[in-house]
Amino acid sequence: MNTVIETKNLTKQFGDFTAVDRISFSVKKGEIFGFLGANGAGKTTAMRMLCGLSKPTSGQGFVAGFDIARQTEAVKKSIGYMSQKFSLYEDLTVKENIRLFAGIYGVKEKTILPKMEETLSTLGLSNEKNSLVKALPLGWKQKLAFSVAIFHEPQIVFLDEPTGGVDPITRRHFWELIYEATERGITVFVTTHYMDEAEYCNRLSIMVDGRIDALDTPAHLRAQFRAETMDEVFRKLARKATRTEI
Amino acid sequence: MKQFLSFVQKEFYHIFRDVRSMLILLAMPIIQIILFGFAITTEVRNVQVAVLDFSKDISTQQIIHRLQESEYFTVSEISHPDEIDRIFKKGQANLVLVFGNHFHDNLLHTGEASLQMIADASEPNQASTLVNYATSILGLYRQELMREYQMPFQIRPEVRMLYNPQMKSAYYFVPGVMGLILMLICAMMTSIAIVREKETGTMEVLLASPIRPLYIILAKMVPYFTLSIVNLITILLLAVFVLKVPIAGNLVLLALLSLLFIIVALSLGLLISNIVDTQVAAILVSGMGLMMPTMILSGMVFPIESMPPVLQGLSTVLPARWYIAAVKKLMVQGVDGVFVIKEFVLLAFMAAVLLAVSLRKFKIRLQ
Structure with a gap:
């Protein structure tokens, strides 16, 4: 009973177009689950369904034990979400952003302040708490956005291409935060198209044309596809794709 | 030179492939000429x-x-x-x-x-x-x-x-300005504020959070609601003390009427934010679809009686027309409530319909 995400034949259609085609997988508690795929492969759509942002056309999905089609409110309370676009308010200060999202997720008032101090010192942002978010460098913004997404200690955090546009070293720092979160028992579901990030995941699924074509640990995937790197695995699979953009 | 020309070509592609730019460039001048040509007339007829x-x-x-x-x-x-x-x-x-x-x-x-x-x-x-x-x-x-x-x-x-023995035009334009400003703040600014969140991606984060979508919208409306009341008071104070336009009628009725109009304008803003995805589009739709007709057709600048029948008909669907007419009656003519029942009923009807439609359309899920 350690499964926190489970889908069975989860499908999303937009008119005639099948964005997500009968995907089935499960994610265990505390796992870092990588969700890979080329642009248009359907990973963002799949993730939106899991977050209760989009209703499945058919199939089933359970997140934190709640039905994603019927119990969206309960699903939303158990998860954190960091979107592909920057998800904090640029015109609010660091402190104001944390307070806002802590409030939205119903974190108790008396735990907000000490936790905020703790978070800020982990991030090394204690001196910046009254700065506007737009004044921060991109790498810091993303780390802050992640910390805000897990501030309410969700069971699962969904990260949609969280490190777009930053260099590998900053990405490495970002991933240190992710590992810390998993040590606290938070499950991480992450989409990415950086192959160095893919290597950091416990297990990976690779989506091609709306279907999951491969699902295993990075080492097993490399062995299975007789590839040196994840990049090679990914390219071997992505070559089969017939569509490019949604 | 060849590089330059291919760049010029590229710029043309940008314009031709963007419906909105095409609209501004081609339709806007035509619409303006037609509206101004017909509506600007000091001639009186019938x-x-x-x-x-x-x-x-x-x-x-x-x-x-x-x-x-x-x-x-x-x-x-x-x-x-x-x-x-x-x-x-x-x-x-x-x-x-x-x-x-x-x-x-x-x-x-x-x-x-x-x-x-x-x-x-x-x-x-x-x-x-x-x-x-x-x-x-x-x-x-x-x-x-x-x-x-x-x-x-x-x-x-x-x-x-x-009603206006000194023939002050302030008597005439104050109600119009009230209508226009309330429309601007409530409809235009609200729609832009909501769409901005869609554009920056924060709306998605909000929708993925347990907060109820209705609250997101209401929270957006409150500041604009407050601002428009502040504006309303400012306009009235300026009218009375600077322009010396007395408020001849019942202040309570005037306030109620304005609240009703604010609700109409807010729902229009919400409706616009549901239709469009970018701030630019929100500005365009509210500018072309609300501000311009309000300015030209609501009787704010040009008397409705002198317009051709088509434009007169068009003006009846503008909330601002009824608001401005009722404000004129209440403020300048100082009539009793019974004389503005029609305007009250029409605005209440518009508010109910718009609010219902826009709340229904507001997308709880992104798709």
Whole structure:
């Protein structure tokens, strides 16, 4: 009973177009689950369904034990979400952003302040708490956005291409935060198209044309596809794709 | 050179492939020319004129006949002085002519007769145009009489500008500005604020959070609601103390009416934010779809009575038209509540429909 995400034949259609085609997988508690795929492969759509942002056309999905089609409110309370676009308010200060999202997720008032101090010192942002978010460098913004997404200690955090546009070293720092979160028992579901990030995941699924074509640990995937790197695995699979953009 | 040309070509592609830019570049000038061409007219046509005739003699009948014949006026008769006030407040006449007793006798025997012209000067430009037209019709009649009798005659119109004796245009534009500003703040700014969140991606984060979508929207509306009330008070204070436009009618009714209009405008803003995805589009839709018609067709600048029927019909769906009309009645004419029931009912109806449609359309899920 350690499964926190489970889908069975989860499908999303937009008119005639099948964005997500009968995907089935499960994610265990505390796992870092990588969700890979080329642009248009359907990973963002799949993730939106899991977050209760989009209703499945058919199939089933359970997140934190709640039905994603019927119990969206309960699903939303158990998860954190960091979107592909920057998800904090640029015109609010660091402190104001944390307070806002802590409030939205119903974190108790008396735990907000000490936790905020703790978070800020982990991030090394204690001196910046009254700065506007737009004044921060991109790498810091993303780390802050992640910390805000897990501030309410969700069971699962969904990260949609969280490190777009930053260099590998900053990405490495970002991933240190992710590992810390998993040590606290938070499950991480992450989409990415950086192959160095893919290597950091416990297990990976690779989506091609709306279907999951491969699902295993990075080492097993490399062995299975007789590839040196994840990049090679990914390219071997992505070559089969017939569509490019949604 | 070749590089430069390919860049020029690329810029053209940007424009041709963007429906919105095409609309601004091509449709906007056309729409503006058409609207301005038809709506900017000081000409008056088929204006309601009421006549109170105590003489009922040959001269007054001939004058009334001439007014009737001109394309400017549609004449109706009233029989009692008490009716004058009522038909003005109901908006059934913009000009009232009063002939005293023995008009024809006075004219023939003393060579001089007078009549009273009462105009609704809450629209000062229209009022003076009406008085001028009516005076020139009287002048023509006088010339005919002089040719016929070979005698000099005088017809003295005694003009009274009702509601706005000093012919201040402030009386006229204050209600219009109220309508426009409330529309701007509530509809335009609200839609932009909501769409901005869609654009930056924060809306997605909010929708993925347990907060209820209705609260997201209400939270957006509150500041604009507050701001528009502050604006309303500011406008009224300025009107009274700087422009010296008195508030003749009931302040409570005026406040209620404004609240109703604010709700209409807020729901329009919400509706716009549901339709469009970018701030630019929100500005365009609210600018073209709300601000421009409000400015031109609501009776704020140009009298609705002088517009061609098509535009008159179009103006009836504008909430601002009814708001401005009712504000004029309440503020400038100082009428009782019963005279603005129609406007209240129409605005309430619009508010209910718009609010229902926009809340329904607001997407709880992104897809």
